[in-house]
Amino acid sequence: xxxxxxxxxxxxSGKREPVxxxxxxxxxxxxxxxxxxxxxxxxxxxxxxxxxxxxxAMQAIGLDGAPASEIGRRLGVSKQAxxxxxxxxxAAGYAERLDDPADxxxxxxRLTPRGLDSLARSAAIFDRIRATWSATLGEGRLRAxxxxxxKVAAPTAFRLDAAGWMGGTS
Numbered sequence: 216x217x218x219x220x221x222x223x224x225x226x227x228s229g230k231r232e233p234v235x236x237x238x239x240x241x242x243x244x245x246x247x248x249x250x251x252x253x254x255x256x257x258x259x260x261x262x263x264x265x266x267x268x269x270x271x272a273m274q275a276i277g278l279d280g281a282p283a284s285e286i287g288r289r290l291g292v293s294k295q296a297x298x299x300x301x302x303x304x305x306a307a308g309y310a311e312r313l314d315d316p317a318d319x320x321x322x323x324x325r326l327t328p329r330g331l332d333s334l335a336r337s338a339a340i341f342d343r344i345r346a347t348w349s350a351t352l353g354e355g356r357l358r359a360x361x362x363x364x365x366k367v368a369a370p371t372a373f374r375l376d377a378a379g380w381m382g383g384t385s
Contacts, residue, residue: 249344256340262333264307270337272300273330276310280325309333 250267257265275281275289275297287297301324304310309330315321326334349357 249341252344253337253340257333257336260336262336265309265333268300269304269307269309270334272297272304273309273326273334276301276304276324276326276330278326278331280313280323282315282321282323286324304330 254265254267257263271290272286275286281289283298283301284294286301287294290297290300301310301312304324305312307329308327310324311327312322312324315323345357352360
């Protein structure tokens with residue numbers, strides 16, 4: 216059994232040096248700060264219904280479209296979970312399902328002009344947010360941070376499965 220005093224000593228040990236538990240909290244706080252700002256601006260620009268999982272899914276759909284099974288693989292979720300997210304994207308007008316001209320048994324999910332618009336606006340907003348971080352930290356420090364995160368966080372390839380890893384697709 217752990218008492219409050221022991222927990223508080225672990226969490227607030229009075230150390231002035233970095234403590235291990237802060238790193239994931241700070242990384243997550245940075246992630247949330249960027250995404251919350253992005254989604255607030257997207258809402259102001261006509262996309263109030265876009266959620267973070269939708270952005271991941273639209274990236275997984277890509278410019279050429281993809282079947283639900285491939286979207287699920289790219290996101291690291293089941294075909295059924297990907298299908299539910301695609302259903303939401305279709306209902307909101309961000310994606311559509313079309314017959315695959317190469318295989319009549321398959322359906323392809325493609326982004327609509329509304330989906331492409333939200334991605335284009337997201338890219339511009341991400342650029343503006345990065346510029347704000349650069350002005351705050353300095354371009355050299357921000358580039359060093361990005362370079363260092365690439366070394367430790369994505370040594371093989373960037374993955375879009377954050378929605379699945381965090382326990383949902385919506």
